[in-house]
Amino acid sequence: MCLSYPVRILEMTDGPLPMGRINYGAEDSWCALAYVPEATVGDHVIVQNGFAIQVLDEQSASESLAAFAELGVG
Amino acid sequence: MAERVTVGQIVDAAPARVLVTRDQQGKVADARFDLSGLPRVEALLVGRPVAEVPALVERLCSICPVAHHLAGVRALESLYGFGPIPESADLIRRLLHYASVLSIHAQAMIWQDRQAALTLRGLAKAAMVTAGSPLHFPHTAVLGGVHALAEPEHRRAALALVDEATSTATRVAAEALHAAQAHGGGHGALTDAFTGANVALTDTSGTVDLFGTHLTAVSDDGLKVIDGATVDQWDELIAEAHPGSSAPRPYLVACGSDTGSYRVGPIAQLRAGQLPTPEAAAVQDAWRSRRTEGSAPAARAIMALHCVEVVAEILQDPRILIGTAVDPSQGLAGHARMTGPGDSAVLSGSEAHSVGVGWVDGARGLLVHRYDADTAGQVLSATILTPTAQNERWLGDMLQTVVDQATPAEVGSRVEQAIHDADPCLPCSSAPAGAMNVIVDDSVTTESE
Numbered sequence: 001m002c003l004s005y006p007v008r009i010l011e012m013t014d015g016p017l018p019m020g021r022i023n024y025g026a027e028d029s030w031c032a033l034a035y036v037p038e039a040t041v042g043d044h045v046i047v048q049n050g051f052a053i054q055v056l057d058e059q060s061a062s063e064s065l066a067a068f069a070e071l072g073v074g
Numbered sequence: 075m076a077e078r079v080t081v082g083q084i085v086d087a088a089p090a091r092v093l094v095t096r097d098q099q100g101k102v103a104d105a106r107f108d109l110s111g112l113p114r115v116e117a118l119l120v121g122r123p124v125a126e127v128p129a130l131v132e133r134l135c136s137i138c139p140v141a142h143h144l145a146g147v148r149a150l151e152s153l154y155g156f157g158p159i160p161e162s163a164d165l166i167r168r169l170l171h172y173a174s175v176l177s178i179h180a181q182a183m184i185w186q187d188r189q190a191a192l193t194l195r196g197l198a199k200a201a202m203v204t205a206g207s208p209l210h211f212p213h214t215a216v217l218g219g220v221h222a223l224a225e226p227e228h229r230r231a232a233l234a235l236v237d238e239a240t241s242t243a244t245r246v247a248a249e250a251l252h253a254a255q256a257h258g259g260g261h262g263a264l265t266d267a268f269t270g271a272n273v274a275l276t277d278t279s280g281t282v283d284l285f286g287t288h289l290t291a292v293s294d295d296g297l298k299v300i301d302g303a304t305v306d307q308w309d310e311l312i313a314e315a316h317p318g319s320s321a322p323r324p325y326l327v328a329c330g331s332d333t334g335s336y337r338v339g340p341i342a343q344l345r346a347g348q349l350p351t352p353e354a355a356a357v358q359d360a361w362r363s364r365r366t367e368g369s370a371p372a373a374r375a376i377m378a379l380h381c382v383e384v385v386a387e388i389l390q391d392p393r394i395l396i397g398t399a400v401d402p403s404q405g406l407a408g409h410a411r412m413t414g415p416g417d418s419a420v421l422s423g424s425e426a427h428s429v430g431v432g433w434v435d436g437a438r439g440l441l442v443h444r445y446d447a448d449t450a451g452q453v454l455s456a457t458i459l460t461p462t463a464q465n466e467r468w469l470g471d472m473l474q475t476v477v478d479q480a481t482p483a484e485v486g487s488r489v490e491q492a493i494h495d496a497d498p499c500l501p502c503s504s505a506p507a508g509a510m511n512v513i514v515d516d517s518v519t520t521e522s523e
Contacts, residue, residue, distance in 0.1 A: 002460070003113060035181060060210035
């Protein structure tokens with residue numbers, strides 16, 4: 001089964017392929033935001049293969065993070 | 075003990091890998107998509123209260139939370155012996171499911187037709203709000219029914235989007251069919267070569283129903299291998315050749331593990347039966363008659379149109395506003411039973427444990443939750459059978475053909491094509507054409523004599 005961990009967008013760039021800076025673990029990374037034009041800085045997103053594919057509302061992101069924490073992932 | 079999964083593995087998963095095996099003459103003996111990085115979470119569910127499983131699983135997956143929500147609640151209802159839910163509640167669940175499938179199909183269109191994708195996603199979102207799930211994780215279904223019926227203002231807002239979504243979906247389906255035809259069947263040739271069965275959910279009459287109560291399997295030559303089986307027959311229908319594996323190789327029990335391969339998803343849905351909505355049914359007929367049955371993009375577009383029609387039909391049905399949300403004779407009482415401390419009387423089975431199975435047919439195909447729980451309501455074992463696992467064999471067949479027949483210059487793009495057609499729920503599927511970065515590992519093993 002696929003597992004998807006929500007990460008927060010810390011910064012966004014403009015242009016034809018907007019990118020978002022995200023952080024997980026100890027390092028920052030970038031993801032493409034083409035699939036989620038509604039995303040804004042501060043949103044939690046699900047990232048696959050370098051592409052953010054879902055925006056999670058704050059409550060849902062908290063619930064997802066809690067589920068992972070319950071299983072010891074984080 | 076289950077392998078520990080780190081955040082890095084989830085957010086930045088290992089690259090997609092195709093593993094090729096050649097015989098001593100150098101001929102391709104096997105090719106398969108490497109699913110070893112796809113964890114199975116079932117072991118983590120053992121010992122937990124079974125009532126918590128659907129919510130936990132949907133929050134771990136996040137890609138298809140509605141499908142997990144509905145399959146999970148159906149599994150719990152099966153486990154606890156619930157009867158049919160009220161018709162209004164069934165319509166609300168159905169609205170949520172079809173809207174969710176539409177949303178996923180719409181997302182796949184964003185590189186081809188961004189405005190169409192946003193239009194269809196707009197209707198899907200409004201319909202999910204109408205069905206009581208405004209947030210990412212659904213809260214619609216409760217045991218025995220739904221949390222609430224639709225609010226009139228939500229329904230009005232969704233209905234206002236129907237006309238534009240219908241014309242958009244109709245146009246997109248026609249264009250996808252035209253594109254498939256323009257390829258002269260070449261696009262579909264890869265998927266057409268599959269000789270396994272096509273499995274999808276249907277209603278009692280065999281009509282395609284993504285929220286159906288019956289399962290139909292149709293062989294490559296059109297014969298019904300399974301003709302409307304019900305969920306309580308699940309263990310006799312499909313088994314895993316490698317239980318617990320990331321690639322469990324499920325098969326149709328009636329055909330055996332060697333010849334019982336099958337696929338799920340839009341192509342299988344269109345081949346398993348007739349669509350009940352008029353516009354999509356007309357395109358489905360054309361899809362068949364124009365020899366474009368192998369085109370996965372066209373199949374997805376037709377299913378998206380079908381979803382728009384079903385969503386529109388349900389939104390216009392007054393029963394989503396008036397009726398019974400939960401059957402008081404079983405729903406609320408059942409909820410209390412489920413959340414109460416271990417009550418040995420609640421399980422439907424008379425033995426020391428009971429099994430419940432729930433299913434839905436999603437954007438990527440059939441999703442099944444199977445729970446085995448003890449009389450205290452603790453999970454003894456669980457199986458979450460995903461479309462990705464069910465399509466692994468089909469994808470392997472396509473990859474073998476590609477690696478065997480394509481020129482070195484073509485291999486990369488054709489491997490991508492095969493993966494996009496099978497559409498596994500993996501990071502690589504989100505990549506646009508040319509950006510998948512699949513590694514074809516052609517030196518894994520050499521078969522010995």
